[in-house]
Amino acid sequence: MPRNYDIAELRRLDVAHHLPAQADWQEIENLGGSRIITHADGCYIHDGDGNRILDGMAGLWCVNVGYGRDELADVAREQMLELPYYNSFFKTANPPTVLLAHKIASLTQFRLPHVFFNSSGSEANDTIFRLVRQYWKLRGEPKRKTFISRWNAYHGSTVAGVSLGGMKAMHPIGDLPIPGVEHVRQPYQFNEGRDMTPEAFGTACAEAIESRILEVGPENVAAFIGEPVQGAGGVIIPPANYWPQVEAICRKYGILLICDEVICGFGRTGSMWGHETMGVKPDIIAMAKGLSSGYLPISAVAVSEEIVKVMKTGGDFVHGYTYSGHPVSAAVAIRNLEIMEREGLVDKVRNETGPHLAKCLASLNDHPLVGEARSIGLLGAVEIVADKTSGARFGGKEGTAGPMVRDICIRNGLMVRGIRDSIVMCPPLVISCEQIDDMIGIIRRSLDEAMPALKAIG
Numbered sequence: 001m002p003r004n005y006d007i008a009e010l011r012r013l014d015v016a017h018h019l020p021a022q023a024d025w026q027e028i029e030n031l032g033g034s035r036i037i038t039h040a041d042g043c044y045i046h047d048g049d050g051n052r053i054l055d056g057m058a059g060l061w062c063v064n065v066g067y068g069r070d071e072l073a074d075v076a077r078e079q080m081l082e083l084p085y086y087n088s089f090f091k092t093a094n095p096p097t098v099l100l101a102h103k104i105a106s107l108t109q110f111r112l113p114h115v116f117f118n119s120s121g122s123e124a125n126d127t128i129f130r131l132v133r134q135y136w137k138l139r140g141e142p143k144r145k146t147f148i149s150r151w152n153a154y155h156g157s158t159v160a161g162v163s164l165g166g167m168k169a170m171h172p173i174g175d176l177p178i179p180g181v182e183h184v185r186q187p188y189q190f191n192e193g194r195d196m197t198p199e200a201f202g203t204a205c206a207e208a209i210e211s212r213i214l215e216v217g218p219e220n221v222a223a224f225i226g227e228p229v230q231g232a233g234g235v236i237i238p239p240a241n242y243w244p245q246v247e248a249i250c251r252k253y254g255i256l257l258i259c260d261e262v263i264c265g266f267g268r269t270g271s272m273w274g275h276e277t278m279g280v281k282p283d284i285i286a287m288a289k290g291l292s293s294g295y296l297p298i299s300a301v302a303v304s305e306e307i308v309k310v311m312k313t314g315g316d317f318v319h320g321y322t323y324s325g326h327p328v329s330a331a332v333a334i335r336n337l338e339i340m341e342r343e344g345l346v347d348k349v350r351n352e353t354g355p356h357l358a359k360c361l362a363s364l365n366d367h368p369l370v371g372e373a374r375s376i377g378l379l380g381a382v383e384i385v386a387d388k389t390s391g392a393r394f395g396g397k398e399g400t401a402g403p404m405v406r407d408i409c410i411r412n413g414l415m416v417r418g419i420r421d422s423i424v425m426c427p428p429l430v431i432s433c434e435q436i437d438d439m440i441g442i443i444r445r446s447l448d449e450a451m452p453a454l455k456a457i458g
């Protein structure tokens with residue numbers, strides 16, 4: 001049970017001293033402080049005002065095994081007492097880290113047999129940025145420095161992460177992107193290809209990558225990076241023919257293919273990896289979030305044999321973090337993956353809860369505010385529109401309906417995210433079909449509640 005916190009005092013201290021991430025600090029102050037989340041169990045979070053909220057976002061796309069797992073706390077405690085910390089700089093390693101590296105390699109069928117650890121998804125992508133450029137240098141092609149990414153991609157919040165990412169709102173903060181990143185169009189058919197067949201649209205988006213490669217000069221391109229399904233960008237599910245074409249283009253020009261599996265990894269799309277769902281074989285993948293179900297910070301980069309062979313000709317890879325290979329995080333991650341296997345969570349998403357979510361979302365298509373409801377595995381989005389035929393948005397541009405409906409959903413007991421004008425969901429992989437029914441019921445009710453205010457805006 002939670003401690004007996006003084007919530008009003010915590011909110012006061014929050015405003016006075018705590019700067020929350022990815023937030024408008026003035027807005028939080030105006031609200032009198034953040035919502036204080038005190039405890040959680042299973043698929044529910046609880047706030048300081050006594051609200052029990054169904055967590056439709058699995059924390060931040062990460063709490064895949066749900067909250068309140070005793071055995072993860074137990075394994076962390078045991079590991080802390082045995083070896084709470086040691087680094088991997090001094091020709092040293094620790095047991096959980098080595099075992100987790102082997103486990104991750106096995107989950108790629110040993111196609112990506114080498115694993116580098118970090119503490120966050122952003123750090124994983126920073127590692128990839130340096131590793132890839134070093135690889136090309138050692139291969140004798142030092143001009144291959146450019147990364148190709150997509151607009152509206154999310155690859156983290158560090159300098160390299162934001163630069164690789166394609167979030168236009170993030171770029172001005174810190175004067176990013178840094179040079180050497182090229183952004184191309186995203187496979188977001190609802191917004192950018194409504195008049196095309198999925199096949200034609202998928203091909204057009206893949207061809208945009210090839211054109212950019214030719215513009216930059218293939219001899220200057222190091223890699224293409226993409227999330228199998230863009231998460232923070234708004235659950236952008238590409239047409240089925242997109243990724244295989246992207247892979248073929250990378251192979252044609254000898255460019256590395258990187259998949260950012262930070263959200264899609266560990267069963268989210270109904271296979272172990274998003275790239276499996278998309279039918280491609282990347283050279284490097286980044287993973288984080290679901291690796292430990294968020295219980296402790298840890299991320300990893302898995303790399304092909306071919307790349308590591310070249311890296312081994314280059315002496316020290318002068319890169320790494322104090323917490324690379326943290327033993328407690330690794331021990332928790334191993335147990336988290338054991339839970340996923342024991343409970344068959346990937347199969348459950350593929351065969352049971354994923355199809356159920358798709359069916360429930362399809363039932364929203366008759367709602368007057370819903371332009372499209374889409375999902376893959378347990379990743380879903382509902383597009384809110386003013387006009388179902390044209391896809392026009394309330395207020396003439398995106399950004400009005402999404403936050404409004406999100407706030408109503410939270411009031412109604414469901415934590416979801418509003419990204420532009422879509423309501424996005426990514427529940428724990430342990431969610432039941434009944435809880436999915438609840439989630440969709442709350443979304444429908446919240447859409448109904450928002451309708452008068454939205455119609456007034458027009």
Ligand SMILES: *Cc1c(COP(=O)(O)O)cnc(C)c1O
Nearest residue numbers: 120121122154155156260262263
């Ligand atoms: C969350 C996320 C990241 C960044 O991870 P952090 O742990 O927040 O640094 C990178 N890539 C993707 C696809 C993500 O969803």
